[in-house]
Amino acid sequence: MNSSITSVKLVLLGEAAVGKSSIVLRFVSNDFTENKEPTIGAAFLTQRVNIGDETVKFEIWDTAGQERFASLAPMYYRNAQAALVVYDVTKPQSFIKARHWVKELHEQASKGIIIALVGNKIDVLESGEERKVAREEAEKLAEEENLLYFETSAKTGENVNEVFLAIGEKIPLKKAEDQANQQHGLRITDDQRIDLASSTNGPVKASGCNC
Amino acid sequence: MVATGEQASEDFHDSENGELSIFNCPVCSKELSDLRRLNYHLDNDHSFGEPQELATHPVNKQVKGRHKRDGFVAGHLKAFEPGISCCHECGRLLRKGTGIVNCHKCGELFCGAHCRNTIKLDSHGRYDPQKGRWYVCCYKCFGARPGYNDYGSSRELTETLKSLRTMKNEDKQLRIIQLENRLVRLLDGIIAIIRQYKGSLLEGFRVQKDISKLERTVTSWRDDNEATHCNICNQVFDITLRRHHCRLCGNIVCDSRSTNCSNQVPIYNLMNAANDLPFTEATQELVSDNVSIRLCSECIHNLFFQRKFKKEVRQPLSPLLSQCESISNTSRVIIQLTASLGDIERIKSISQAPEQFDVNESNKLRAKLLRAVASYHQSTKQISMIKPKNNAEKKIQQSVRMASSIFIDEKVLQLKSLPCINPPQIYHAPESQEVVKLSNFLADNLSIKEIKEIKQFREELMVLKEQAFLVETMIENAKKQRNFEEINILNGNLQELESRMQTIQEYLGDQSFA
Numbered sequence: 001m002n003s004s005i006t007s008v009k010l011v012l013l014g015e016a017a018v019g020k021s022s023i024v025l026r027f028v029s030n031d032f033t034e035n036k037e038p039t040i041g042a043a044f045l046t047q048r049v050n051i052g053d054e055t056v057k058f059e060i061w062d063t064a065g066q067e068r069f070a071s072l073a074p075m076y077y078r079n080a081q082a083a084l085v086v087y088d089v090t091k092p093q094s095f096i097k098a099r100h101w102v103k104e105l106h107e108q109a110s111k112g113i114i115i116a117l118v119g120n121k122i123d124v125l126e127s128g129e130e131r132k133v134a135r136e137e138a139e140k141l142a143e144e145e146n147l148l149y150f151e152t153s154a155k156t157g158e159n160v161n162e163v164f165l166a167i168g169e170k171i172p173l174k175k176a177e178d179q180a181n182q183q184h185g186l187r188i189t190d191d192q193r194i195d196l197a198s199s200t201n202g203p204v205k206a207s208g209c210n211c
Numbered sequence: 212m213v214a215t216g217e218q219a220s221e222d223f224h225d226s227e228n229g230e231l232s233i234f235n236c237p238v239c240s241k242e243l244s245d246l247r248r249l250n251y252h253l254d255n256d257h258s259f260g261e262p263q264e265l266a267t268h269p270v271n272k273q274v275k276g277r278h279k280r281d282g283f284v285a286g287h288l289k290a291f292e293p294g295i296s297c298c299h300e301c302g303r304l305l306r307k308g309t310g311i312v313n314c315h316k317c318g319e320l321f322c323g324a325h326c327r328n329t330i331k332l333d334s335h336g337r338y339d340p341q342k343g344r345w346y347v348c349c350y351k352c353f354g355a356r357p358g359y360n361d362y363g364s365s366r367e368l369t370e371t372l373k374s375l376r377t378m379k380n381e382d383k384q385l386r387i388i389q390l391e392n393r394l395v396r397l398l399d400g401i402i403a404i405i406r407q408y409k410g411s412l413l414e415g416f417r418v419q420k421d422i423s424k425l426e427r428t429v430t431s432w433r434d435d436n437e438a439t440h441c442n443i444c445n446q447v448f449d450i451t452l453r454r455h456h457c458r459l460c461g462n463i464v465c466d467s468r469s470t471n472c473s474n475q476v477p478i479y480n481l482m483n484a485a486n487d488l489p490f491t492e493a494t495q496e497l498v499s500d501n502v503s504i505r506l507c508s509e510c511i512h513n514l515f516f517q518r519k520f521k522k523e524v525r526q527p528l529s530p531l532l533s534q535c536e537s538i539s540n541t542s543r544v545i546i547q548l549t550a551s552l553g554d555i556e557r558i559k560s561i562s563q564a565p566e567q568f569d570v571n572e573s574n575k576l577r578a579k580l581l582r583a584v585a586s587y588h589q590s591t592k593q594i595s596m597i598k599p600k601n602n603a604e605k606k607i608q609q610s611v612r613m614a615s616s617i618f619i620d621e622k623v624l625q626l627k628s629l630p631c632i633n634p635p636q637i638y639h640a641p642e643s644q645e646v647v648k649l650s651n652f653l654a655d656n657l658s659i660k661e662i663k664e665i666k667q668f669r670e671e672l673m674v675l676k677e678q679a680f681l682v683e684t685m686i687e688n689a690k691k692q693r694n695f696e697e698i699n700i701l702n703g704n705l706q707e708l709e710s711r712m713q714t715i716q717e718y719l720g721d722q723s724f725a
Contacts, residue, residue, distance in 0.1 A: 007696075040677065041674070041677055041681045042681075044682070044700070044701060046696075046700075057696075059700055068670065069674055071670070071671040072674055072678055075704075075711065
């Protein structure tokens, strides 16, 4: 494996029930569940992706969309390098919320954050349901705000990996620019790796047994 | 209107084809040429059956096909008038396409869609579940028939139960009174005997003898031969399990230690436990005397269960619980007062010139409310001062604190939002007092904005706590899976969460619940 693993802190934002957790589930375990339980607080998952000869490790914080957890979001997007703002293509309200999130991210999150706007649930359009958020409208927003834009379906898996790949491809560029002053998303250098030969390694001790 | 159906005309034919005979009316002896005319005569002139029109020439007139059915009297069915008749249910104009149906019960006209039920009717369109035939009817008639409802039948047995219950309770009460009387007599007698022989040489001997004589007079003892089993636990008597008589009911019971069917009870204890009974003798002098009588467990239960229960109920609650009770009482008062105050203020705001009475009333209510709120506040403070005895009490204490502070926030907001259009010159004094009191009660001089903010922070704190808990679980899982990188990240997050919680808690200070 290449010695350079870039970890990327990525946060998912968006209205409740647009499919944030489903997108993550599709990306991490290539799985899908109908009628998922609403997320509580924020869930954490990781996934590695090889892009060229680089390995990108996504540390995904999947936040709850319900309003009562809104106060948690800033904590997770504050140091994130990437954000997925998800909306439901059949729910205009969720697109409005997505706009708010994009605005908030630009105002509050770190400067170089990569934001991907994701319109989810395109599979239901094929089953006859009406599209309520025009592609053009979303594209316009993406262009104005300098966002990546995808339409996905967590159910069929369409475009889900592409979203993350696109983010992953954009990351190394940034890394080269200001690697030094980034707290998170560091290359894991040798001294941070767990050295099994050394007895003074913190985490191993902490998690090991007493004997 | 065509009245009688096919049946009638057939009858007529029959009688014409058959022998010609003359019928006499059984009432007025009028001669009539055939049975049908006799029937008609009886129905109309002597009002048997329902009056109905006779078709002038039933033989010649072909009855319209719609309502003909064996013997069914179609008189109440509404006639269809093209272009005018509408469905009684949906109001649609009836055409051939819609279907034209009469409900055979109420006679109204319906379209095909609204007359689909069937009901058993007799020939006059009355409900007859036993002998009737099936006819089309509308849903209303279907549902309105006797004995039908959508949720099954119900029978009102409350009264029966009540009477049974009162009867049983009265019986029980009577029995208890009887037992109490016997107890009083027995104990008074025993004490008198003891006093009589006090100090005498023969005391031990005579007392025993007289008491056993007295015991026999209180109640008739059951014959020993009657019982082979203990009447309570059903064990067979033998040489080790002896028969004993209960001194109050005379029943034969065992004295097995395991079943406790009967016991020797010191009379002093009996008198103390039932000290509401009218004993004539004083109990004090009996302390030294150790006389006991045998009582069966049933009598003990009948006599003392209720007394014990009452005594336990009367025992004071723990300070925390009694405080809780007072809080809940005060909160009820507050809710009531706010509601009535709100009403009055609304009335005032509607009428341009508030009446003096209303104004006075509202001021009175306001003052009352503030007092209630203050005492509520006092109680909550006291609750937080009580030292919890165990974990459960600690939890109760915390919940009460949380609930009460939310309650007070809400009520005070409500109070402040009430329209207050009192002319200030008149109410200056009470109102300034109010303000002082309000701020007093809030102690920290919080404005509405601050209260809202605090509420918000509390909610955030709760969410954070929840999330911290989740992250801790995730860390545990990651540890199990030896996923050290994840642990690092999660630990970092946990620290962030904790520091945020700390900040909020510091901000909230006393107002947090932690």
